[in-house]
Amino acid sequence: MSWQTTLADALSDGVDVVAWVPDRRLSPVVDALEERVRVRILTSEEACVGYAAGVRAAGGMPAVLFQSSGLGNCLNALGSLAVPYGLAFPIALSMRGTLGEENPSQTLLGKSAAPLLHALGIQTFSVATAEAIPVLVQGALSLARGGRELATLLLEPELDRA
Amino acid sequence: MNAAEAAAAVLEAVPEGLFVASLGTATSALRRASGDGPHLYLGGSMGSALAAAIGVADTRPERGVVALVGDGEVLMRAGVLWSVAGIRPQNLLVAVLENGSYGITGGQRLAVPTAFAEVSAALGLAAASAGSPVEAAERARSLARPGVLVLSVDDPEWPGPSPFVDPPVVRWRFESAATAVAGG
Numbered sequence: 001m002s003w004q005t006t007l008a009d010a011l012s013d014g015v016d017v018v019a020w021v022p023d024r025r026l027s028p029v030v031d032a033l034e035e036r037v038r039v040r041i042l043t044s045e046e047a048c049v050g051y052a053a054g055v056r057a058a059g060g061m062p063a064v065l066f067q068s069s070g071l072g073n074c075l076n077a078l079g080s081l082a083v084p085y086g087l088a089f090p091i092a093l094s095m096r097g098t099l100g101e102e103n104p105s106q107t108l109l110g111k112s113a114a115p116l117l118h119a120l121g122i123q124t125f126s127v128a129t130a131e132a133i134p135v136l137v138q139g140a141l142s143l144a145r146g147g148r149e150l151a152t153l154l155l156e157p158e159l160d161r162a
Numbered sequence: 163m164n165a166a167e168a169a170a171a172v173l174e175a176v177p178e179g180l181f182v183a184s185l186g187t188a189t190s191a192l193r194r195a196s197g198d199g200p201h202l203y204l205g206g207s208m209g210s211a212l213a214a215a216i217g218v219a220d221t222r223p224e225r226g227v228v229a230l231v232g233d234g235e236v237l238m239r240a241g242v243l244w245s246v247a248g249i250r251p252q253n254l255l256v257a258v259l260e261n262g263s264y265g266i267t268g269g270q271r272l273a274v275p276t277a278f279a280e281v282s283a284a285l286g287l288a289a290a291s292a293g294s295p296v297e298a299a300e301r302a303r304s305l306a307r308p309g310v311l312v313l314s315v316d317d318p319e320w321p322g323p324s325p326f327v328d329p330p331v332v333r334w335r336f337e338s339a340a341t342a343v344a345g346g
Contacts, residue, residue, distance in 0.1 A: 049210065076209070
C-alpha cells in the first residue's frame, strides 16, 4: 500500500471535505479520497484556507492539501482568519525544496515552510514514514477539533523512497 | 443606496440566511443592518470571504448562504469567482457592495473596470445589479443560485459600528447559528 493510500484512509476517518491545489504527489491521495469524501480543487492555497475556515465555522471538518511552495499564498488567511478565529483543521503540505530538490526556485520556500508556520504559532509534524501516518493524522484531527489548533503535516520526500 | 441599506435589503430577502461579511464596509454594514446578528464577520483576511462562504454553503446545503463582499475584496482573489462557477453551490448568493473604492483604507479608487455582473454572466452565473434597496431585495429574492448581485453603493458615509470584531465570539455565535436544528 502506498503512503498516499494510507494518508487517504486516515483522512477519510474524520474529515468531511478536502480542499486542495494540484500536486503530483498529492494526486493519488485525492484519487483515493474522492469516493469517500467531498473534494474541492481551488484556484489558490489561500482559497483553500478560506474555504476550509468556512467549512469549520459551519460545523464541518475539512483538511487542506497543497505544496509547500504555495504556503506563502495563504499566510494572510491563516494569520487573520483561521488562527484568530480558532477555525482549525489539518493541513498536509507536500514538501518541495528539501532532500532531492533540483529546482533552485523551490529551495528557499521549502526551507522556510516550517519557520513561517511556527511564526504564526502553527505546529508542524514531520511525516517521513507511512507507518506514522495514521497516528499523526488522528492526532492532528484531535488537535484541530478539540484543541482548536491548526496542525500541519509535512509530507517529506523520504516517503517516496520506502 | 448606502452599504447598510444594501445589507438590510439582502437580509430582508434571505431572512434565515447564513451571511459571511468581508472586512471593513461589509462587516460594519451587516452589523448595523442585522443588529449584530450571528453572522461570520471577518476582521481581516482580505480576499478570503467568498471562499469561506463557499465552504459554509457546501457544509450547510439546506440553508441559504450569502457572501456580502466589497468590490476590492472580490478583486483581491477574483479566481474564487471562477470556483463559484465551477462548484455551483445551489444555496449561495454573492452580494457585491460596489462603491468603486477601498473603503477601510480611506476610499482610494479601485481604478479597474468593475464589471462584476458581466464577468459573472460570462462564467455562467446568474447575475443582476441593483441601485436601490427595493431593487436589491427583489433581485436577491428572485435571482437563481448561485447568483451574483451587484449592489451600487454611492453613499461614502461609514455604514455602521466598528469592523474590528472579536474573532472567537464571532466564530462561536456563527457556529451556533449554523448548526442549530430548524425549529429546535
